[in-house]
Amino acid sequence: MRAHFGPAAAGIAALALAAGATMALHGQRAESQAPPAAQGRGRGAPLPPPEPQAGHPSGKLIIWGDVASFDVPGTLPTHCILTNRFKRGQRMGFRMTAIDGGSGETENTGVLVAHVKYAGTTIDVPMRWRGQGGFPATEYPRQPSEMWTGVWVVPADAQPGALSYTVTATDRFGRTATFSPFINVVSQIAIVE
Amino acid sequence: MRKTLLISAAALIVFAGLSIHAFQSPPPPPAPGTGRLIVYGDMALFQPPGHPENCILRNRFKRGEPVGWRMFVADPSTGKREESAQLVVHLIVSGRTIDIPMRYRATERQPEREFWVAKWVVPQDAPIGIIRYTVTATDKYGRTGEFKPFEVQASQLTIVE
Numbered sequence A: 001m002r003a004h005f006g007p008a009a010a011g012i013a014a015l016a017l018a019a020g021a022t023m024a025l026h027g028q029r030a031e032s033q034a035p036p037a038a039q040g041r042g043r044g045a046p047l048p049p050p051e052p053q054a055g056h057p058s059g060k061l062i063i064w065g066d067v068a069s070f071d072v073p074g075t076l077p078t079h080c081i082l083t084n085r086f087k088r089g090q091r092m093g094f095r096m097t098a099i100d101g102g103s104g105e106t107e108n109t110g111v112l113v114a115h116v117k118y119a120g121t122t123i124d125v126p127m128r129w130r131g132q133g134g135f136p137a138t139e140y141p142r143q144p145s146e147m148w149t150g151v152w153v154v155p156a157d158a159q160p161g162a163l164s165y166t167v168t169a170t171d172r173f174g175r176t177a178t179f180s181p182f183i184n185v186v187s188q189i190a191i192v193e
Numbered sequence B: 001m002r003k004t005l006l007i008s009a010a011a012l013i014v015f016a017g018l019s020i021h022a023f024q025s026p027p028p029p030p031a032p033g034t035g036r037l038i039v040y041g042d043m044a045l046f047q048p049p050g051h052p053e054n055c056i057l058r059n060r061f062k063r064g065e066p067v068g069w070r071m072f073v074a075d076p077s078t079g080k081r082e083e084s085a086q087l088v089v090h091l092i093v094s095g096r097t098i099d100i101p102m103r104y105r106a107t108e109r110q111p112e113r114e115f116w117v118a119k120w121v122v123p124q125d126a127p128i129g130i131i132r133y134t135v136t137a138t139d140k141y142g143r144t145g146e147f148k149p150f151e152v153q154a155s156q157l158t159i160v161e
Helices: A002-033 B002-024
Strands: A061-069 A091-100 A111-118 A121-126 A148-153 A164-170 A176-179 B038-045 B060-062 B066-074 B086-093 B096-101 B116-121 B132-138 B144-147 B158-160
Touching (some): A061 A164, A091 A111, A091 A164, A111 A148, B066 B086, B086 B116, B096 B116
Antiparallel strands (some): A091 A148
16 A cells, blocks of 8 residues: 555656646746836836736737827926927827736736837837826826826927838736827827928 | 655645636637727818818817718627727717718728717807717617717816807
């Protein structure tokens, strides 16, 4: 009996250890692959990662959004109005949301980056999740937890014309998504005199 | 003997637990035809084709100007367009809700326009200020979805002088 159980027990124990080690490695890999949290961009130390959301991940990661004038200060009449035409020096604002498709909820681990094609290069504009940190109560009725924002200032020497952009996202589960605006030419972001 | 059995049982429990965890994470995506539709889009000035400002993004409109909505509907499990969706814009004007059905824009000649559109000309007696709206969608599977613009005061559909 002992002769039968000894190897069997050793085998099961070895399997369990191997499985445990594999999962530990998997977890480590997932951690190391996880994209860095959005930085504060001069707003102090990065905030802690958000709480895990029950039921996530489920379905596809879906992102969408728009562009707006991010003119400052916030009291300017053009602050946060929708537009796709920007002048030199103006703050082009990207506003996006990331959705966990299966639950329909905001996927708050999303890391979003806007990619602006400008003067033959691609400029990456990191976006900040607005579910953490302060927000101006004069502009938002509540914490805009569904929103990510990023800003690109149109260079002073920019040539007038249309630009293209996309926004990409990854989440802690390894899902990815890409957003492109509607294809209509006139609606693309453009630099105007 | 008893010690061996105990070790075996413990190892089996640990292994079973790890296996269950491995199977539970991550959960499978919802089957096609289930879940909520993802509806999103933007607002633009819908002047006639050829007009220099046709289709530029706007949220501030004067009386008489055509407000345009462009929307997309995604299946939550694939992220792809749900062709069977029917969309309606719901505007709240002076306490009354106006429903505007949206039209699927792609045609044989312009198949790339895979979005839905709707237009509303601001009436001459429209009140100055913010007009709230939502867009709802239903598809052939009975799924529904709703779009609401970002909750930013300055970005809302606004009628100006």
